[in-house]
Amino acid sequence: MLKINDLHASVEDKAILRGINLHVKPGEVHAIMGPNGSGKSTLASVVAGKEEYEVQSGEILLDGENIDELSAEERAHKGVFLSFQYPVEIPGVSVTNFMKTAINETRKAQGLKEMPANEMLKMIRQKSELLEIDRKFLSRSLNEGFSGGEKKRNEIFQMAMLEPKLAILDETDSGLDIDALRIVANGVNKLKSEDNAVIVITHYQRLLDYIVPDFVHVLYEGRIVKSGTKELAHELEAKGYDWIKEEVGV
Amino acid sequence: MxxxxxxxxxxxxxxxxxxxxxxxxxxxxxxxxxxxxxxxxxxxxxxxxxxxxxxxxxxxxxxxxxxxxxxxxxxxxxxxxxxxxxxxxxxxxxxxxxxxxxxxxxxxxxxxxxxxxxxxxxxxxxxxxxxxxxxxxxxxxxxxxxxxxxxxxxxxxxxxxxxxxxxxxxxxxxxxxxxxxxxxxxxxxxxxxxxxxxxxxxxxxxxxxxxxxxxxxxxxxxxxxxxxxxxxxxxxxxxxxxxxxxxxxxxxxxxxxxxxxxxxxxxxxxxxxxxxxxxxxGERIDSTLKGVTIIGNKQHVDHHTLVHHIEPNCESHQDYKGIYGDAATGVFNGKVIVEKEAQKTNAFQANNNILLSDKSSINTKPQLEIFADDVKCSHGCTIGQLDESALFYMRSRGIPEKEARALLMYAFSNDVLETVKIPELKQRVTKLIAQKLGVNIGFDL
Structure with a gap:
């Protein structure tokens, strides 16, 4: 589904990603871990199409198609979803109105008709129940005045609504208490299928107890320096990142 | 001559x-x-x-x-x-x-x-x-x-x-x-x-x-x-x-x-x-002045307001939003006078502007003349551009750039629409805003 080959990317002439290789197949969950400043969030933003990042070389293939030249919205229309580490507050746009616009613009791009209002409302009801989101919440301005946990739950709610092929969760666990973490993870697990894939970016192993990865990668200084299975995450939790640095000789 | x-x-x-x-x-x-x-x-x-x-x-x-x-x-x-x-x-x-x-x-x-x-x-x-x-x-x-x-x-x-x-x-x-x-x-x-x-x-x-x-x-x-x-x-x-x-x-x-x-x-x-x-x-008067300006080309809109607080215990609310594209120019001059007798006045004024191009401009000037000593008067004006991080956020959800910009601009002006009491008029204004922004999306839900 997603193939990243030797990806180099920079922001304002500062090289951040220095040769990323990653292969994600449908039905898989990948975790990307690594210390602060290793390039995790950059990788997420580059795949989602943030324009400030410049791809110098390498390619990002989604189902075999190079998406490097596509805009953020075109990537979204092809099924890429990024759950933001810091969801942006948008005063004046309600959660419902935002979702309605996002879904209908995506459908428009896919040559489909707008979703009928009753169908939309039904879907909103189902998915908000899944994330245990209060209905009153949906008429509030997007992310405005939301607590950290509410913001993250709202991100996964949007994921549930948009049903992406590839979901990248950028530090979705940060700022979550254990209950919220469970709700969010439960939501992600319920949305998992044989046809979609999830990339979980996290500092800590905690989230991976709930969203169990098939593969764990360690990102360091813009490169994936080690890959393994979920045991690698436990090892990182126990030993920290220093042994990796030693092992890879940096 | x-x-x-x-x-x-x-x-x-x-x-x-x-x-x-x-x-x-x-x-x-x-x-x-x-x-x-x-x-x-x-x-x-x-x-x-x-x-x-x-x-x-x-x-x-x-x-x-x-x-x-x-x-x-x-x-x-x-x-x-x-x-x-x-x-x-x-x-x-x-x-x-x-x-x-x-x-x-x-x-x-x-x-x-x-x-x-x-x-x-x-x-x-x-x-x-x-x-x-x-x-x-x-x-x-x-x-x-x-x-x-x-x-x-x-x-x-x-x-x-x-x-x-x-x-x-x-x-x-x-x-x-x-x-x-x-x-x-x-x-x-x-x-x-x-x-x-x-x-x-x-x-x-x-x-x-x-x-x-x-x-x-x-x-x-x-x-x-x-x-x-x-x-x-x-x-x-x-x-x-x-x-x-x-x-x-x-x-x-x-x-x-x-x-x-x-x-x-x-x-x-x-x-x-x-x-x-x-x-x-008179006393306990409520005055509300609100406006949305969305212009482009070489259009010019100038709002000159005056609220004269003469007696005690009155309120005034001013909220003007402006979006200026191309070489459009705007002016906001909001004058508030609070007379010595007008104690307990509550006067609020805001003028927020978005400039969409380098050639557009806005001159904004609050002008407060307060002679009473027990009053609440606030004023604020801002001039800015659209929030790029909000744009990326919306685009990453599949909302195209033009529509995302329009939605942000609509949201920006939404405070003013909230007090429109005729639903059909509100709908009409909403449609005009969409038209003005060149998009075909329903802002209201």
């Missing part, structure tokens, strides 16, 4: 000499005519405002005063309703006072004398039964500056609305002025008087619409009186062609516990100047 001054004077001379011709069409023995004669003298003395005047520093009338305007249209023009239906808020039951090239159009209008008076200024100024109201209110709150005086001098036609005590008007009143373009350039001077007596409630929608590419200049004066506990909602829909300019002078005089809200939606026109003055003559 400079060339510009000559242009000003050409039109000024023409107007002053036209006054003699105008006198042949009105009753010169009426006391109203003494007011007109005073006014033409005032105009002759003051002339048109220039950029040398502080209040007109950022708005030059030069480009619109150069035309050879007809002051009296020669022919009467009829308009068929289907052709102009779109300029009405047509999906509601309403009273309508409609003018075509300054002349009353009876077949487009729906006036009434059933319990309330929704009719013509020309009738009110001449018929004895309106004499008491006219004597008490006509030209009592309008300013005596050049533009208002010019209007007063030629005041003859417009809307006259009188709502008696305790009357709640069930349907909104629409005042629409059309210009057809049968004249190569046309100047209009509508004059409106709105009197809401004690404990009455009225909603009014006003629109000036040119149907031509020929230049049209409208110099309008509206006097609004909200008596004790009256509620007046006044909506100005400004979406005219870019060949049309408007100088709107609206004066609101309020008595105790009254509420007067004026919403101004400025999406069109070549040059629009909104002079909106409030005078609070």
């Amino acid at each position: 400079s060339k510009v001054a000559t242009k000003h004077n050409d039109l000024k001379d023409k107007l002053v000499s036209s006054f003699l011709a105008f006198e042949e069409t009105v009753d010169i023995d009426s006391p109203i005519h003494d007011i007109r004669i005073e006014a033409i003298k005032a105009f002759e003395n003051q002339g048109f405002p220039t950029k040398r005047m502080e209040a007109w520093k950022y708005t030059s009338l030069n480009s619109i005063l150069k035309h050879n305007y007809s002051v009296f249209p020669k022919v009467e023009n009829a308009l068929e309703y289907p052709k102009v239906k779109k300029y009405f808020v047509h999906d509601i039951d309403s009273y309508k006072i409609v003018f075509v090239d300054g002349k009353y159009s009876s077949h487009l209008s729906e006036t009434t004398h059933d319990g309330i008076d929704v009719c013509l200024m020309s009738a009110a100024l001449t018929k004895p039964k309106y004499r008491l109201v006219i004597d008490k209110y006509f030209n009592k709150v309008a300013e005596k500056d050049g533009m208002a005086s010019l209007n007063t001098a030629f005041s003859n036609e417009g809307a006259y609305i009188h709502i008696p005590k305790n009357k709640v008007v069930a349907k909104p009143i629409q005042i629409i002025h059309f210009a057809t373009g049968s004249e190569s350039a046309l100047m209009l001077q509508p004059r409106n008087l709105i009197v809401a007596e004690e404990n009455s409630h009225v909603q009014i929608i006003e629109r000036h619409q040119s149907l031509t590419e020929n230049p049209v200049l409208t110099n309008s004066v509206t006097e609004i009186f909200a008596n004790k506990r009256a509620i007046v909602d006044y909506y100005k829909l400004q979406n005219d062609k870019e060949s049309a300019s408007l100088i709107d002078n609206t004066y609101v005089s309020q008595k105790q516990e009254s509420v007067a809200r004026v919403h101004t939606f400025s999406f069109g026109g070549k040059l629009t100047r909104n002079n909106l003055n409030y005078y609070q003559n």
Whole structure:
């Protein structure tokens, strides 16, 4: 589904990603871990199409198609979803109105008709129940005045609504208490299928107890320096990142 | 003498000499005519405002005063309703006072004398039964500056609305002025008087619409009186062609516990100047002034507001949002005066602007003169661009850039729409905003 080959990317002439290789197949969950400043969030933003990042070389293939030249919205229309580490507050746009616009613009791009209002409302009801989101919440301005946990739950709610092929969760666990973490993870697990894939970016192993990865990668200084299975995450939790640095000789 | 001054004077001379011709069409023995004669003298003395005047520093009338305007249209023009239906808020039951090239159009209008008076200024100024109201209110709150005086001098036609005590008007009143373009350039001077007596409630929608590419200049004066506990909602829909300019002078005089809200939606026109003055003559008054301006090309919109807090325990709320693209220019000058007696005043003012291009500009100036010591007065103005991180966030959810920008701009102006009390009007304004932003999305859900 997603193939990243030797990806180099920079922001304002500062090289951040220095040769990323990653292969994600449908039905898989990948975790990307690594210390602060290793390039995790950059990788997420580059795949989602943030324009400030410049791809110098390498390619990002989604189902075999190079998406490097596509805009953020075109990537979204092809099924890429990024759950933001810091969801942006948008005063004046309600959660419902935002979702309605996002879904209908995506459908428009896919040559489909707008979703009928009753169908939309039904879907909103189902998915908000899944994330245990209060209905009153949906008429509030997007992310405005939301607590950290509410913001993250709202991100996964949007994921549930948009049903992406590839979901990248950028530090979705940060700022979550254990209950919220469970709700969010439960939501992600319920949305998992044989046809979609999830990339979980996290500092800590905690989230991976709930969203169990098939593969764990360690990102360091813009490169994936080690890959393994979920045991690698436990090892990182126990030993920290220093042994990796030693092992890879940096 | 400079060339510009000559242009000003050409039109000024023409107007002053036209006054003699105008006198042949009105009753010169009426006391109203003494007011007109005073006014033409005032105009002759003051002339048109220039950029040398502080209040007109950022708005030059030069480009619109150069035309050879007809002051009296020669022919009467009829308009068929289907052709102009779109300029009405047509999906509601309403009273309508409609003018075509300054002349009353009876077949487009729906006036009434059933319990309330929704009719013509020309009738009110001449018929004895309106004499008491006219004597008490006509030209009592309008300013005596050049533009208002010019209007007063030629005041003859417009809307006259009188709502008696305790009357709640069930349907909104629409005042629409059309210009057809049968004249190569046309100047209009509508004059409106709105009197809401004690404990009455009225909603009014006003629109000036040119149907031509020929230049049209409208110099309008509206006097609004909200008596004790009256509620007046006044909506100005400004979406005219870019060949049309408007100088709107609206004066609101309020008595105790009254509420007067004026919403101004400025999406069109070549040059629009909104002079909106409030005078609070009583306690516990609520004054609301709100506006959304969305313009592009070389359009210019200037909001000059004044709230005069004269008595204690009153409130005023000003909220103006502006979005300027291309080489559009905007002005906001919000003056608040709090007199020494006006203790416990709560005056709020905000002016927020988004500039979409390097060539667009906004001059914004809060002007507070506070003589009381126990008051709450806040003001704030911002000028910024659209939030790039919000744009990326929305785009990453599949909302294309243009639509994402539009949604952000709509959200930015949403505060102003919240207080629009007529749902159909709100929907109309929302549609106009989408149109103005070039997108086809429903903002409301």
